[in-house]
Amino acid sequence: MPTPVLLSRGLDPVLGIFTGCFAYYLHETHPRTAPPPDKQLAALVQWKWAKWKREREEKLDALEREAETSSRVVG
Structure with missing residues (x-):
């Protein structure tokens, strides 16, 4: 029995990803279901990016x- 296909094997995943992204966009922009501004995806990504950069700078420092210190000991 062949597997059921909506449009084609290549287009079905693209349609699924588009539908999911569009649903998430509608969820975040609809006045009734919109999360507060500090909990929206863009704000969370900016926070995570800033945290990652800060940790990276601390590690590099x-x-x-x-x-x-190791060069002072040797030199």
Whole structure:
């Protein structure tokens, strides 16, 4: 028995992703279901990106300090 296909094997996943993204957009922009501005996806992504950048900078600074201290010991 062949698997059921709505449009085609290649187009069905694209249709599914589009439908999901469109539904999420409608959920976030509809006045009745819209989350508060600080809980919307764009704000959460910006927060996560800033957190990642801050942690990365701290890690790079720590590595740089470690390299400076090790070069003082050797030199």
